Amino acid sequence: MSVGNWETRPNTTADDIMELMHSVYGLKVLYVKILKSYDHQNVYINVDLSEYENANILKPCSTGYVLKIMNSHDSALCAQHVEGEINLTRKLNENGLACPSYVPDKCGRLFSQQELPSKTNGGKTAHIIRLLEYIKGEILSEVSVNSQLIQDGGSWLADMHNILEGYEDPYIKSYYTFHYEAVPHLRKHLHLVLDEHDRDLLQSVLDKWDSLEQQMSSLPRGVIHYDMNEQNVLVRKFPKEGWKIVAIIDFDDSSNGLKIFDLAIYIVYMTLISDCSLDTGYDCLHGFMKKRELTKAELDVLYYCVVMRLVISLVNGLMSYSKEPDPYFLETQKPGWKALRALWALPAEKILERWLGSKLAHADSQV
Known part of the structure; x- marks a missing residue:
């Protein structure tokens, strides 16, 4: 990834994130907080635990989620690496070392490409998005x-x-x-x-x-x-x-x-x-x-x-x-x-x- 690749980071608002969570994951957002990130956009999200439309989720995570939105530059190059991350974290979790678990969207995907507002040109660019269960802690x-x-x-x-x-x-x-x-x-x-x-x-x-x-x-x-x-x-x-x-x-x-x-x-x-x-x-x-x-x-x-x-x-x-x-x-x-x-x-x-x-x-x- 390019250090401080701010030109290709998404320019999503809280409303964009709420819509994304509803359309892709079938979850109703109650609270959004933007987290620190060098190259991408990471967002903490709290959702309605009773109102959701995703057959791939048994029940929403009570501690919330982290939505990871990759910059468009890396999104065009790193889809395979994301698959590798999913395999890696699954391996660690299965062997007792805790790390965040990936959440399937309404189509059963653990990551996808979505068109989101661009930071520079006012249009939209493709970004890889992933949703992970939030692990309570500091x-x-x-x-x-x-x-x-x-x-x-x-x-x-x-x-x-x-x-x-x-x-x-x-x-x-x-x-x-x-x-x-x-x-x-x-x-x-x-x-x-x-x-x-x-x-x-x-x-x-x-x-x-x-x-x-x-x-x-x-x-x-x-x-x-x-x-x-x-x-x-x-x-x-x-x-x-x-x-x-x-x-x-x-x-x-x-x-x-x-x-x-x-x-x-x-x-x-x-x-x-x-x-x-x-x-x-x-x-x-x-x-x-x-x-x-x-x-x-x-x-x-x-x-x-x-x-x-x-x-x-x-x-x-x-x-x-x-x-x-x-x-x-x-x-x-x-x-x-x-x-x-x-x-x-x-x-x-x-x-x-x-x-x-x-x-x-x-x-x-x-x-």
Whole structure:
């Protein structure tokens, strides 16, 4: 998908969404709330539980739904990937890892193409739409995180990798601008970074990344989430246990990639919501490695995967903002630069020592 692809996002109003829900899904909308999204339009919807016209729905979901409307650019290219997402989430749910379930429309389809108002030309363009059951909870960024929650997230990620071990799907092979595979294209956008010292920092990270290409080529690969951030982890507060993770959401970026990328992405975003503490990686690793081992080769590149994901997020945020000055695109900038400068100022070996700690001294030593 194209970062900040605002030109091709739908321009739907609440009335459009109500009509869409009625005509396609046979549901009567009572409440609509637009949710944050980089490239698409995501909408929380509450519906009338007694008035519906859809033989494929036993009864409406009492917690509501999330309507996902893909931008028209990706809608023309990514229909197969959507099928892959459906298969992937079904696989995870069947194996006990909770994620949103897809809802069939009146024709029994789990996704469809619909003509919706365009953001730019005043006409209509085709968009893929999907309806998912809303899982009750708060996104992780909206609660006060602690060491245990971060460790639990690492364990959930490891569980996901264990479930997907050996899993293959020809449709899960997309290329997105937040993927590590897009790194070669970042250099042409460094002019968006106004500070010369910061540009030099990014250049040095990119140069180091280029030197790791052969080293990383033999690392374990597979289907990964590819966007395990604080917006995609759902938590709920329980009377005795406190905040617990209840689901993982948003598999739009899922792809076939190096498995270590998922853990690096998780470390990045947990660090950013933990006041950029460089020791946050310890909790991420500790939770992950309780459920799944890492090879020495993976540990050797983990630090560089973390700093590169920060570079990807920072540059892509500036790219998006240059196209559409939405403050949402800049949310990562302040904490992201703080974390990147702090990490890059220390040797990779020192950071890895802090992340591993004595409790993880048993890490697999095989290459």
